[in-house]
Amino acid sequence: MRSGRDSRKWSRWLSVALLCASGAAAQPQVLVVDLGDAYTRSTALAGLLADVDRELKNLSNRHRPELLALRREIAQLKKQGGDTRDRQLAAARRIEAIDAAAEQEEERLALANQAAIAKVNAQIAAIKRELAAEAGAKTVLDIQETLYLRAGCSCDYTEQLYQRLNARMPHVAMEITRAPDAGS
Amino acid sequence: MGFSRSSAVVIALALCDGADAEQLRILIVDAAHLQESMPLYAQIDRQAAALKDAREHTDGAVQLAAELRKSEVLTALPEIIANIAIAAQADLVIDRELARRIGEGGAQDVTSAVQQALEEKFSERPLEIAQ
Numbered sequence: 001m002r003s004g005r006d007s008r009k010w011s012r013w014l015s016v017a018l019l020c021a022s023g024a025a026a027q028p029q030v031l032v033v034d035l036g037d038a039y040t041r042s043t044a045l046a047g048l049l050a051d052v053d054r055e056l057k058n059l060s061n062r063h064r065p066e067l068l069a070l071r072r073e074i075a076q077l078k079k080q081g082g083d084t085r086d087r088q089l090a091a092a093r094r095i096e097a098i099d100a101a102a103e104q105e106e107e108r109l110a111l112a113n114q115a116a117i118a119k120v121n122a123q124i125a126a127i128k129r130e131l132a133a134e135a136g137a138k139t140v141l142d143i144q145e146t147l148y149l150r151a152g153c154s155c156d157y158t159e160q161l162y163q164r165l166n167a168r169m170p171h172v173a174m175e176i177t178r179a180p181d182a183g184s
Numbered sequence: 185m186g187f188s189r190s191s192a193v194v195i196a197l198a199l200c201d202g203a204d205a206e207q208l209r210i211l212i213v214d215a216a217h218l219q220e221s222m223p224l225y226a227q228i229d230r231q232a233a234a235l236k237d238a239r240e241h242t243d244g245a246v247q248l249a250a251e252l253r254k255s256e257v258l259t260a261l262p263e264i265i266a267n268i269a270i271a272a273q274a275d276l277v278i279d280r281e282l283a284r285r286i287g288e289g290g291a292q293d294v295t296s297a298v299q300q301a302l303e304e305k306f307s308e309r310p311l312e313i314a315q
Contacts, residue, residue, distance in 0.1 A: 153275045
């Protein structure tokens with residue numbers, strides 16, 4: 001009959017063994033994520049893409065009627081002759097002003113887009129740090145940094161990353177700073 | 185129960201061994217060497233130089249054939265690496281420099297195996313000059 005002390009000794013060793021086994025088997029030292037499909041797999045980025053598209057269409061539609069009218073006006077004035085020169089120049093200057101305003105709006109849109117992407121990237125970076133810490137991994141590599149990744153590798157944490165990203169950041173808003181007199 | 189302390193140690197070591205086997209098998213290659221400076225590229229250049237000396241084709245056609253061959257080598261590189269990784273039952277192949285940065289510099293280096301496979305595939309192949 002073994003004493004309670006002996007029993008505790010070997011059970012402690014077994015505990016060490018089990019910890020050793022479970023720890024090493026469940027914790028790949030390097031994690032890999034594939035962000036190649038981020039614009040379809042991240043709901044925030046997919047939404048952002050749609051938002052940018054919509055803003056660009058709005059921008060185009062906002063200026064299009066006036067631009068068309070001004071171009072028609074210039075064409076008609078040209079047909080009428082030389083005494084319309086000042087009115088042609090005024091219409092041309094107005095077109096230039098609209099184009100310049102549209103360009104500025106596009107730049108503001110691009111900046112807002114970059115800022116929104118940066119927010120998503122910051123969240124991705126935080127999730128990568130969390131996943132690495134939880135798995136006890138040294139690092140999280142992007143699949144682009146690898147030369148080969150076995151299909152089904154336990155180190156592939158792409159699913160986990162998108163699950164967390166979409167739960168935590170289902171949408172990202174673009175904050176566009178609008179000029180008060182843009183295009184008007 | 186019939187467990188002794190030494191039995192428990194043996195079990196512990198056995199389980200730890202098994203656990204290690206579950207860990208990632210990482211291979212490394214010197215990607216810059218394979219993409220830019222391995223002897224196969226110099227060999228392709230020598231082939232091209234010999235063809236230029238023979239003056240059977242224009243220098244431009246020979247140069248183009250050499251560039252295309254180097255491009256073929258680069259295109260084949262990922263597949264060769266994958267084949268070697270699969271044969272070695274590896275999980276991951278990364279560049280040697282990256283491996284060093286993330287503390288995996290001691291992983292098995294298969295650069296020479298990849299280089300050899302590329303040489304076997306391409307070194308005997310004559311350049312194909314477009315007519």
